[in-house]
Amino acid sequence: MASKDKESKPSFSSFASSYKEMMKRPSFLLAFRFVVCVALCYLLWLRFLFYTFPPASTAVSFRTAKLSRPLAATCDPAIAPFYIHRLHPRFNSALVQHGLSCVTCCDVCPHVGHRGLGRPLLRLPADADLDPGLTSWYATHPHAAEVIFHARAERHPCRTADPAAAELFYVPFFAGLHAATNSRQQNHTRRDALAVDLAEHLASLPAFGRSGGRDHFLVVGRTSWDFMRDPDLLPEVANMTVLTVERRPGEGRNQFGIPYPSYFHPRTAEDVADWQAELRRFARTRSHLFAFVGGLRPGSDKAAVRAKVMAQCWKSKRCLPVDCNPTRRRCEDPDRVLDVMRRADFCLQPPGESLTRRSTFDAMLAGCIPVFFSEHSAYAQYEWYMPARPEDWSVQLKPTQWDHIEEELARIPKTVVEKMRETVIELIPNVTYAHPDSSATQLGFQDVVDTALIELTKRVRLNRESLKIL
Ligand SMILES: *[C@@H]1O[C@H](CO)[C@@H](O)[C@H](O)[C@H]1NC(C)=O
Ligand SMILES: *[C@@H]1O[C@H](CO)[C@@H](O)[C@H](O)[C@H]1NC(C)=O
Ligand SMILES: *[C@@H]1O[C@H](CO)[C@@H](O)[C@H](O)[C@H]1NC(C)=O
Numbered sequence: 001m002a003s004k005d006k007e008s009k010p011s012f013s014s015f016a017s018s019y020k021e022m023m024k025r026p027s028f029l030l031a032f033r034f035v036v037c038v039a040l041c042y043l044l045w046l047r048f049l050f051y052t053f054p055p056a057s058t059a060v061s062f063r064t065a066k067l068s069r070p071l072a073a074t075c076d077p078a079i080a081p082f083y084i085h086r087l088h089p090r091f092n093s094a095l096v097q098h099g100l101s102c103v104t105c106c107d108v109c110p111h112v113g114h115r116g117l118g119r120p121l122l123r124l125p126a127d128a129d130l131d132p133g134l135t136s137w138y139a140t141h142p143h144a145a146e147v148i149f150h151a152r153a154e155r156h157p158c159r160t161a162d163p164a165a166a167e168l169f170y171v172p173f174f175a176g177l178h179a180a181t182n183s184r185q186q187n188h189t190r191r192d193a194l195a196v197d198l199a200e201h202l203a204s205l206p207a208f209g210r211s212g213g214r215d216h217f218l219v220v221g222r223t224s225w226d227f228m229r230d231p232d233l234l235p236e237v238a239n240m241t242v243l244t245v246e247r248r249p250g251e252g253r254n255q256f257g258i259p260y261p262s263y264f265h266p267r268t269a270e271d272v273a274d275w276q277a278e279l280r281r282f283a284r285t286r287s288h289l290f291a292f293v294g295g296l297r298p299g300s301d302k303a304a305v306r307a308k309v310m311a312q313c314w315k316s317k318r319c320l321p322v323d324c325n326p327t328r329r330r331c332e333d334p335d336r337v338l339d340v341m342r343r344a345d346f347c348l349q350p351p352g353e354s355l356t357r358r359s360t361f362d363a364m365l366a367g368c369i370p371v372f373f374s375e376h377s378a379y380a381q382y383e384w385y386m387p388a389r390p391e392d393w394s395v396q397l398k399p400t401q402w403d404h405i406e407e408e409l410a411r412i413p414k415t416v417v418e419k420m421r422e423t424v425i426e427l428i429p430n431v432t433y434a435h436p437d438s439s440a441t442q443l444g445f446q447d448v449v450d451t452a453l454i455e456l457t458k459r460v461r462l463n464r465e466s467l468k469i470l
Contacts, residue, residue: 075158083166116147142358145221151436176222257381260358269444279367291344295324341366
């Protein structure tokens with residue numbers, strides 16, 4: 001018995017102790033798991049917040065602090081030193097903040113966080129590190145050009161802080177955002193009040209008076225803006241140059257077209273070359289002749305051709321359609337849009353509410369040859385950016401061809417298609433807005449902003465020459 005007791009006691013105690021350990025380990029594990037889970041949830045929450053409501057200013061200053069390498073002091077001699085006028089925030093940053101605070105509506109208040117780039121996308125290339133702060137891909141709003149232009153200009157090596165040393169003057173008024181937030185304003189006095197304020201302010205500046213505003217420019221990222229359309233409304237600023245995503249045909253000697261921003265904002269020429277190489281590698285995965293990403297625009301005369309385009313695309317086995325019916329929101333997913341465009345040779349660009357489309361630049365970014373139905377959709381718009389011969393990079397269908405789009409496109413020889421596609425792929429850097437963080441030394445290509453500054457410089461220098469002669 002005693003020996004049995006002796007034997008059973010240790011066995012009991014060992015059982016007890018091992019039981020205690022068993023009890024302890026899971027609870028420790030449980031606690032550990034709980035902590036890890038809470039930490040993960042917190043991180044996911046932060047990420048969610050970051051993506052949904054990007055902290056425009058804090059994210060920016062953090063990024064700039066991290067990237068505080070010295071700015072390249074080398075300004076391209078083809079670009080004149082330019083001065084950015086300092087304006088009251090109600091002309092720019094307050095308009096951006098207003099857009100950010102209005103989450104529900106997408107068209108009325110463009111989401112232009114991250115200095116206009118929009119929400120970062122964790123997208124290709126697959127081997128890139130997934131730090132959202134380093135991605136080149138963003139869900140950029142079509143009307144964000146004016147905000148991105150400003151962010152690029154702020155860090156541009158040709159920017160000067162001395163108005164006396166400047167040949168060009170940039171007026172950072174976000175006229176498109178202002179128009180967007182005022183689109184429902186019926187009272188014209190109120191609608192135009194900010195523009196009138198700006199005109200008065202500019203007219204009072206000595207730098208503006210020197211040349212009657214001829215060396216001043218403004219960037220507008222929207223098609224519907226009334227500011228300066230009517231020279232009688234604001235004669236003081238009528239001679240300023242306006243860069244806009246859509247010029248009205250036959251109007252405005254001072255208006256020049258700039259591309260809509262798409263989703264790609266590279267920091268280096270290497271980023272661009274990687275993407276171009278990928279497009280060339282996957283050229284054979286283009287399974288369809290043509291694609292259409294868009295929707296019907298009932299009530300718009302310009303968009304009458306859309307019904308024809310959509311009927312033919314939906315019927316043809318060789319067409320990839322994406323219906324941008326607003327209730328389905330399929331076109332708000334950049335990955336989906338680009339992936340469809342990467343699977344077709346041609347991307348149809350019929351006019352909608354306006355003659356131009358952001359989709360043209362999405363197509364080019366995907367190496368898809370744009371097909372136009374009006375010369376005002378691109379040829380008469382983006383002279384600074386596109387090759388002189390439209391047929392090198394695009395197709396224009398005449399009204400007589402609109403009823404048999406598939407036959408017209410299928411008729412183009414394969415070698416010609418390949419050559420056009422290569423030109424489109426080569427044009428990608430030219431129609432891209434580089435990331436505002438990129439430094440001039442690292443960028444290694446001329447993006448939309450550089451080209452605009454070069455062309456503005458030619459204009460202002462020519463102007464000065466002709467004034468000298470007079
Ligand atoms: C438009 O707004 C201005 C300024 O707020 C006001 O004086 C004017 O009466 C308004 N006009 C109409 C037609 O409501
Ligand atoms: C704008 O240019 C026109 C034509 O050159 C000129 O008549 C007009 O006075 C200029 N306006 C200003 C404000 O300098
Ligand atoms: C793109 O722009 C560069 C200048 O930056 C120019 O030399 C080149 O010809 C352009 N590419 C095309 C395809 O037009």
